[in-house]
Amino acid sequence: MIDHVNELTxxxxxxxxxxxxxxxxVWSLATLRDSVAGRPVAEAGEILDAAEQERAARLRRPADRHRYVASHLGLRVLLGGYLGLAPHEVVLVRETCPCCGGPHGRPAVAGGGPVHFSLSHSGDVAYLAFSGVPVGIDVEETPSQEALADVLPLLHPAEIAELNALPEADRPAGLARVWCRKEACLKAQGTGLALGLVDPYVGSAATPAPVPGWTLRDLPAPPHYAAALAVRA
Known part of the structure; x- marks a missing residue:
């Protein structure tokens, strides 16, 4: 278990x-803040690359756009710190997708640098992980009952049974645990949601189920959030 999450301020x-x-x-970031590491979020267009700027521009709600830009600014600041580069000098690429061979696998530093990373944001919080081996991180805000109803049928049958066995009021928090554990694994593997949400089985109990080839653990998270980390074993 990682007991400490660094805060990017x-x-x-x-x-x-x-x-x-x-x-x-592991680092966390409050994505509604106006500046990250002394750099105004409103001026981050000079730091993000063309793909990041295009993605941000497609977000219609200003608050969503701000959260996205803040989280990617934070990613570049931290990667630059680890690599000895200015944030705008960090070149990001996509690895080959393990499912189809296309150029949309895990995000990575160009040239296969020494740092593997993963970024996740939900609600007003972003989590970032950096490691010497493939890593995936996910943070999830506790979902609504409506979201629970939509996602529950897509999970592993054992996870569906476990969540249905919980008192109704506890199921959203249980789903947040399952969802962030599963997403952390899928991000680390580079498959994303391409193969669905059935596998891997991660369980809804207080401790994640073992996932072969990976170390899966829950992370400390703010109230009404869950977070998890998957690292290649």
């Missing part, structure tokens, strides 16, 4: 050396 982050092997550094 308006101060310059002390990243230190890049994590090696299966060591992981």
């Amino acid at each position: 308006d101060e310059a982050p002390r990243t230190g050396t890049p994590p090696e092997g299966a060591a992981v550094a």
Whole structure:
């Protein structure tokens, strides 16, 4: 279990050396803040690359656009700290998709740098993970009962049974645990949601179920959120 999550604020982050092997550094960011590490979110267009700027422009709600830009600014600030680069000098690419071979697999640093990373944002919070091996992180705001009804049938049969066995009021928080664990694994593997949500089985109990080839753990999270991390074993 990782007991400490670093907080990215308006101060310059002390990243230190890049994590090696299966060591992981986890950071959180409040995505509605006006500046990240002293850099105004409103002026981050000069730092993000063309693909990030295009993605941000497609978000119709200003608050969603702000959250996206803040989280990607935070990613670039932290990667730059680990790699000894200015945030705008970090070149991001996509690895080959393990499902279809297309160029939309895990995000990575161009040239196969020493840092693997993962980014997730939900609600007003972003989580970022950095490691020397493939890593996936996910944070999820507790869903509504309506979202629970939509997602529940898509899960592993055992997870469906576990969640249905909970008192109705506890099911949204249970789904948040399952969803973030599953997403963390799928991000680390690079498949995303292409193969659906049935596998891997991660369970809804207080401790995640074992996932072969990966170390899966829950992370400390703010109230009404759940977060999880998957690291290649």
